[in-house]
């Protein structure tokens with residue numbers, strides 16, 4: 001009898017905790033599905049959905065593709081900017097980042113501790129992670145630096161150089177293995193970090209009073225000077241990127257610093273809580289998309 005009660009209550013407890021664990025991402029999942037729906041609708045036929053493109057010229061509508069599929073959003077603005085996509089395809093015939101992948105592989109094999117910290121290199125789609133012991137979001141760059149420090153070495157810069165090379169190798173291995181972005185929200189504290197990140201993304205800042213969303217949600221597909229703005233959906237799938245403007249490779253942190261400057265703001269510190277929470281939110285929004293790094297951008 002007692003045995004039976006114990007067994008049932010344990011079963012009930014386990015059942016409850018499973019239901020509970022699944023519920024930490026309820027809000028995030030609602031947000032993600034709404035974003036996917038919005039982007040798919042907007043780019044199903046831009047010329048027919050003019051309300052989303054208040055400043056577009058007839059030429060802009062001619063240049064915007066119709067029927068953009070979910071998986072194509074990993075391509076940023078090249079998902080719908082026809083001219084940009086053609087230039088992108090040309091550059092990709094001789095990808096300028098191949099040496100970076102090789103350099104990253106060498107760093108993976110030769111840097112003390114790295115292989116032990118990351119036995120499987122196909123992990124680009126799993127970061128940022130929420131670390132419940134540390135009570136904070138850990139981006140891939142921060143995880144790499146934590147590993148270096150634990151092995152008595154100097155941490156690397158989070159924005160370029162060795163960090164970008166090693167991340168290029170991780171991204172390449174993930175892409176080869178067919179991995180998708182897979183961000184989890186394992187606890188209440190993780191859900192709170194996600195919410196903070198979302199708030200950071202949508203808050204208007206700097207003297208221009210712009211939010212990231214102004215340009216990359218509502219603004220996606222609209223043109224700023226000669227560039228079509230890319231969508232939040234897919235933003236974290238393809239980093240690090242080789243930018244023609246940089247003539248080199250940079251991490252997601254580096255890219256965002258640049259956007260914050262354009263936004264009229266002092267950039268937040270890469271690796272700090274503000275930026276890491278925001279990256280956690282951004283990466284969750286790309287859940288289910290294929291990992292597609294490293295890549296090239298103008």
Ligand code: HEC
Nearest residue numbers: 076077210211212215227228229230235256259260263297
């Ligand atoms: C004034 C408009 C504007 C604002 C505000 C803005 N960006 Fe951008 N962002 C751009 C432009 C222009 C580009 C280059 C073209 C493109 O890919 O959209 C870009 C590119 C990016 C990219 C690279 C896209 C890719 O495909 O690789 C990321 C990531 C990004 N922005 C994130 C952010 C984040 C995060 C914020 C808020 C902190 C932000 N942006 C705020 C205009 C903006």
